[in-house]
Amino acid sequence: MAGHMTPDEFRRHGHELVDWVADYWSSVGSFPVRPTDPPGAVAARLPDRPPAEGDGFAGLRADLDAIVLPGMTHWQHPGFFAYFPANTSGPSVLGDLVGAGLGVQGMLWATGPAATEVETVMLDWLASLLDLPERFRSTSAGGGVIQDSASSAALVATLAGLHRAGGGTWRTDGIGGSRYTVYTSTQGHSSIEKAARIAGIGETGVRQIEVDPATLAMRPAALRAALAADVAAGCRPAVVVATIGTTSTTAVDPLPEIGRICAEFGVWLHVDAAYAGAAAVCPELRWTHSGLELADSYCFDPHKWLLTGFDCDAFWVADREALVSALTVMPEYLRNVATESGAVIDYRDWSVPLGRRFRALKLWFVLRWYGAAGLQAHIRGHVALAQRFATHVAADDRFEIVAPHPFSLVCFRLRAGDAASESLLERINATGRYYLTHTKVNGAYALRLAVGAPQTTESHIDEAWSLLSTAASDILADSPKS
Ligand SMILES: *Cc1c(COP(=O)(O)O)cnc(C)c1O
Numbered sequence: 001m002a003g004h005m006t007p008d009e010f011r012r013h014g015h016e017l018v019d020w021v022a023d024y025w026s027s028v029g030s031f032p033v034r035p036t037d038p039p040g041a042v043a044a045r046l047p048d049r050p051p052a053e054g055d056g057f058a059g060l061r062a063d064l065d066a067i068v069l070p071g072m073t074h075w076q077h078p079g080f081f082a083y084f085p086a087n088t089s090g091p092s093v094l095g096d097l098v099g100a101g102l103g104v105q106g107m108l109w110a111t112g113p114a115a116t117e118v119e120t121v122m123l124d125w126l127a128s129l130l131d132l133p134e135r136f137r138s139t140s141a142g143g144g145v146i147q148d149s150a151s152s153a154a155l156v157a158t159l160a161g162l163h164r165a166g167g168g169t170w171r172t173d174g175i176g177g178s179r180y181t182v183y184t185s186t187q188g189h190s191s192i193e194k195a196a197r198i199a200g201i202g203e204t205g206v207r208q209i210e211v212d213p214a215t216l217a218m219r220p221a222a223l224r225a226a227l228a229a230d231v232a233a234g235c236r237p238a239v240v241v242a243t244i245g246t247t248s249t250t251a252v253d254p255l256p257e258i259g260r261i262c263a264e265f266g267v268w269l270h271v272d273a274a275y276a277g278a279a280a281v282c283p284e285l286r287w288t289h290s291g292l293e294l295a296d297s298y299c300f301d302p303h304k305w306l307l308t309g310f311d312c313d314a315f316w317v318a319d320r321e322a323l324v325s326a327l328t329v330m331p332e333y334l335r336n337v338a339t340e341s342g343a344v345i346d347y348r349d350w351s352v353p354l355g356r357r358f359r360a361l362k363l364w365f366v367l368r369w370y371g372a373a374g375l376q377a378h379i380r381g382h383v384a385l386a387q388r389f390a391t392h393v394a395a396d397d398r399f400e401i402v403a404p405h406p407f408s409l410v411c412f413r414l415r416a417g418d419a420a421s422e423s424l425l426e427r428i429n430a431t432g433r434y435y436l437t438h439t440k441v442n443g444a445y446a447l448r449l450a451v452g453a454p455q456t457t458e459s460h461i462d463e464a465w466s467l468l469s470t471a472a473s474d475i476l477a478d479s480p481k482s
Helices: 007-030 041-045 060-071 090-102 113-129 150-165 169-173 190-198 220-232 255-265 276-281 283-289 320-327 337-341 360-394 418-430 458-478
Strands: 143-147 180-185 206-209 236-243 268-272 297-300 313-317 399-401 409-414 437-441 444-450
Touching: 007 060, 041 060, 090 360, 113 143, 113 313, 113 360, 143 150, 150 169, 150 180, 150 190, 150 236, 150 268, 150 297, 150 313, 150 320, 169 320, 180 190, 180 220, 190 206, 206 220, 220 236, 220 255, 236 255, 255 268, 276 283, 276 297, 276 360, 313 320, 360 399, 360 409, 360 444, 360 458, 409 418, 409 458, 418 437, 418 444, 418 458
Parallel strands: 180 206, 180 236, 236 268, 268 297
Antiparallel strands: 143 313, 297 313, 399 409, 409 444, 437 444
């Protein structure tokens, strides 16, 4: 019978697996970006029951190569241009390793003082790195917390907004007979509607505000009209979610106007910058955050584009009391002197789960390893690669760029139409060297190329373009002229 892994065994196996990850990163570019096996292939390679006796680590490394790798979509592959990136880095992985080894539950300050205080300071560091408004810092009335994802950030912002809109009655009575409403643009992320459903508002309480067809940004006048109509109809507007960098095309909603309207109606303004927020480490890209001083909460995902492995969403509120009073519940078994002194942060009151791991370590490791300069170089490099790709597309009149592209996402299509654009996506993905996904822009099919893997270089951009260009020639030669 196998007992616990001794520290010496851990050291040996740990070194082997660190080598395995390092080898993976060295060779990831040589794999097809996506697996070709049909569904069920990975499960079929696993035994159907666990071993009766522990079999230690014998063969485990070989099984990772034989069972796991062939079933992987390689998000760190230099040809991964799908969705948005989920990049990671050596310092992030090592920070996670230390956090896993410490195995702490940082639900209360008292259950993990270092987990709590490092997190508070890291969120303040990030706020200064992005030059966020003072009101979000822990030194003012606000503060930051790590959520698992931007979806959870949207949920807790919605709950805080409900608490405010109900004048504190939501906490005791729930939705009751009130008709609460939530606002985002037609381009807002699906997590906003999901948050409204979980909160009990339901999708009929969600208003999708129209956007400008050229910029795909929310129209402030349409937001004001929707709010006024709902108030006149007896609804209680709970939260407006504005987006910096929409998922479809990276559109930027006009925060200064939206913020003024929210102040006029007394509605909680949450700003979702899940992907594009990271760009604000570069002063030349901070224009996107103008008006953020009018927001009640803000989030972005270091786990998308800031070299910090999933999961790490950074979420800030301007008034921490508003969030804590919406979420806090104090059972007897959690009572403790530090909490009662009022001098500490208990992060359990800032998010849905009670338990929380020490995710601030990976942020600390990343921020110390790269520094502001290293992170700026990372973002600037990707923005430059995306602009290089856009230049290729713009110079070819068979193609068109369908949306502004200030960050590292370019949305484009074949002028020949939806069917041709759809086959273009199939062909580029069938090469196994690149992986792009699609969206619809003003009703038309468009390909998305999102740069974000640390290993992507100019030669990948140029090769992807040359494959796309050749595939376009084939498609246009095959299709009847219209
Ligand atoms: C990716 C994305 C989300 C969801 O992010 P998770 O952290 O995976 O929940 C939310 N909003 C926007 C704008 C996004 O691009």
